[in-house]
Amino acid sequence: MTNERTEAYGRVVQTLAELGPSKLQPREQARIRDAADTLIFATSLDEARESLRDMGSLAEHLLNSGRWLEERVDQLIADILACGPSTVPLVAAA
Numbered sequence: 001m002t003n004e005r006t007e008a009y010g011r012v013v014q015t016l017a018e019l020g021p022s023k024l025q026p027r028e029q030a031r032i033r034d035a036a037d038t039l040i041f042a043t044s045l046d047e048a049r050e051s052l053r054d055m056g057s058l059a060e061h062l063l064n065s066g067r068w069l070e071e072r073v074d075q076l077i078a079d080i081l082a083c084g085p086s087t088v089p090l091v092a093a094a
Contacts, residue, residue: 005040008082012036015076023067031058032080039084048084055080 013036016029024032035051042048059077062068 001040005083008079009036009040011079012076012083015079028058028062031055032076035080036083039080042084044085052081 012032016024016032020029031054035055038051039048055077059073062073063070
């Protein structure tokens with residue numbers, strides 16, 4: 001685990017604390033926390049694949065419902081990706 005991954009995890013936790021119930025349903029909060037937890041401890045893309053797919057689905061839902069702006073969703077996803085191994089952002093972006 002690196003300092004960068006730990007800092008990214010902190011940003012995800014901060015986002016959940018700041019937006020929490022006002023912008024996310026409890027189940028959505030749990031999905032985000034689960035993804036961050038999975039990624040912070042992942043050593044490979046295979047370990048994180050399902051969490052990344054779930055976050056893609058959640059991001060799409062938040063955008064399509066109009067509950068979140070694209071910039072906010074992009075920042076959350078970037079922070080979640082940064083929790084993972086260094087290969088996750090490169091492969092996920094492909």
